Ligand code: ATP
């Protein structure tokens with residue numbers, strides 16, 4: 001079977017499916033409608049009879065009472081009309097002929113019932129058609145969504161779903177699905193939310209790739225520039241040779257770090273980042289980071305405060321990486337001689353708090369809400385000589401959230417920054 005034949009067959013079977021569904025919905029609705037109709041007619045007959053009885057009793061001057069003796073007698077005649085016509089209503093010591101009234105009511109109700117039944121039969125036979133029309137709208141959405149999920153996500157396919165949806169109600173100003181049927185409001189909302197989220201994630205993906213390419217372009221351009229310079233003049237000039245080699249080494253290192261960061265986030269997004277939590281002494285981990293930071297960076301004063309050890313369930317390499325990212329930032333954005341403190345304390349809830357504090361440049365209020373976004377760097381950081389691509393905190397956030405934790409940040413420009421990792425402790429993990 002060719003691809004086109006297969007699609008036709010699938011479309012035909014889907015159409016047949018929606019036809020059968022429409023018939024079933026119509027059948028169930030018809031049965032309900034019939035019961036409602038009969039119940040309403042019975043109620044009407046009863047209400048009319050009761051009203052007639054009350055009026056007759058009132059006209060005869062009998063005061064209303066629930067306990068009044070009431071009854072109906074009739075004479076059995078050869079035909080039903082004469083039998084009904086002979087009916088007599090007895091109440092207390094009085095009686096009144098009810099036959100004529102009963103015949104008028106029965107006649108009117110029969111006529112109404114006949115008309116209702118014709119209308120009902122019409123609904124039974126043709127009612128599936130409008131239902132099928134509504135289902136067709138849903139079919140259009142379903143098939144567009146199917147097409148979308150079969151292949152990779154691209155703008156063209158996204159538009160086809162949106163077209164299918166816009167087509168349902170072209171007058172909708174914000175291009176949202178609007179079938180105009182209250183019973184389908186839930187489905188409508190679900191589809192609209194799905195589209196919004198897909199579009200948002202698609203935009204984020206595009207922006208991420210765009211930013212990554214941009215970040216990679218700069219070191220590549222620098223390396224190319226120096227290679228060209230070496231080619232033209234530098235082969236015999238030792239000064240140019242040294243400068244070029246050092247610049248190429250720096251940019252290559254920057255590229256390596258960037259590619260590693262990108263790989264980390266890509267693996268994380270795909271759920272392929274390995275995560276092996278174990279019981280970890282946070283005091284020990286913080287001590288190690290403190291000692292190595294002191295060794296690598298003699299330009300700052302590192303302080304450690306660990307009043308008690310806390311044992312958490314965590315992936316040691318990953319958690320260490322996230323604290324290192326904070327320490328690396330503290331060192332980068334704090335002038336020489338500044339103080340960087342590492343603290344471990346117990347939080348208010350059942351949580352461990354790892355605090356990294358500096359007395360450096362601080363973060364402006366406008367930047368604060370963005371610092372965990374991928375590739376975000378404040379203008380000040382961008383313009384300074386400190387390298388970086390703005391992925392550090394995004395990675396740290398991914399790691400901390402993977403541990404079920406969260407960040408809190410307190411910062412004031414010119415005064416410094418305090419970033420805290422809040423790590424929930426599972427029962428028994430705390431010591
Ligand atoms: P990368 O970490 O990828 O090398 P980066 O340090 O610029 O680059 P992040 O670690 O994600 O990126 O930090 C994002 C931004 O947050 C920084 O550019 C800086 O503007 C601000 N920031 C983070 N930590 C501090 C800090 N301790 N003091 C001042 N600003 C900070």
Ligand code: MG
Nearest residue numbers: 329388392393
């Ligand atoms: Mg950083």
